[in-house]
Amino acid sequence: DVxxxxxxxxxxxxxxxKVFLECVQDMDHENMFWYRQDPGLGLRLIYFSYDxxxxxxxxxxxxxxxxxxxxxRFSLILExxxxxxxxxxxxxxxxxxxxxTEAFFGQGTRLTVV
Amino acid sequence: AQSVAQPEDQVNVAEGNxxxxxxxxxxxxxxxxxxxxxxxxxxxxxxxxxxxxxxLVKGSYGFEAEFNKSQTSFHLKKPSALVSDSALYFCAxxxxxxxxxQLIWGAGTKLIIKP
Numbered sequence: 001d002v003x004x005x006x007x008x009x010x011x012x013x014x015x016x017x018k019v020f021l022e023c024v025q026d027m028d029h030e031n032m033f034w035y036r037q038d039p040g041l042g043l044r045l046i047y048f049s050y051d052x053x054x055x056x057x058x059x060x061x062x063x064x065x066x067x068x069x070x071x072x073r074f075s076l077i078l079e080x081x082x083x084x085x086x087x088x089x090x091x092x093x094x095x096x097x098x099x100x101t102e103a104f105f106g107q108g109t110r111l112t113v114v
Numbered sequence: 115a116q117s118v119a120q121p122e123d124q125v126n127v128a129e130g131n132x133x134x135x136x137x138x139x140x141x142x143x144x145x146x147x148x149x150x151x152x153x154x155x156x157x158x159x160x161x162x163x164x165x166x167x168x169x170l171v172k173g174s175y176g177f178e179a180e181f182n183k184s185q186t187s188f189h190l191k192k193p194s195a196l197v198s199d200s201a202l203y204f205c206a207x208x209x210x211x212x213x214x215x216q217l218i219w220g221a222g223t224k225l226i227i228k229p
Contacts, residue, residue, distance in 0.1 A: 042221040097215035100165035105157035
């Protein structure tokens with residue numbers, strides 16, 4: 001089975017801190033994604049990556065950056081955390097973008113910024 | 115514009131009764147449709163998908179969904195609900211004409227199964 005692992009289940013950070021969320025997948029998937037999930041808003045795409053060192057902005061990239069130096073790892077960076085970034089963050093991977101391949105998700109990181 | 119609608123924020127069903135969670139979509143090309151389930155404080159798990167072929171798709175945990183092109187719907191169904199089916203369900207669509215291959219997500223429907 002595909003495994004997508006996020007480095008933390010719960011995080012509490014202070015306003016202004018730089019925050020790193022790590023995600024690792026073990027099935028050689030080309031595509032990786034970062035979403036945030038807020039009640040009533042569904043999943044909103046922050047950034048995605050089709051392959052190593054590639055990144056594309058999603059719907060809400062402001063205040064975030066990403067890094068994909070290795071195929072299996074996709075990092076989300078909050079440059080200067082703010083309270084409005086308190087949310088559930090979900091990482092996902094997908095084999096490739098063509099066709100109807102489904103995405104596999106990590107367990108989520110619930111981030112609280114105080 | 116591409117969109118997905120899950121018209122019910124919450125669905126309540128008695129255990130043993132059939133359940134339906136509704137999803138409608140709007141895309142310009144052929145749709146690729148997906149259902150995911152999320153248990154409390156967990157990530158999303160893939161349930162089933164429609165890409166092409168038979169309009170009735172069977173998935174995990176006894177769930178199925180029917181693709182209806184004329185009504186642009188992809189409702190999730192199960193003949194007999196279990197208390198353990200209580201969770202948050204998300205519908206998603208990919209527009210076959212979209213070169214970005216991104217998924218468009220519904221807002222989610224909370225399913226509550228009462229014993």
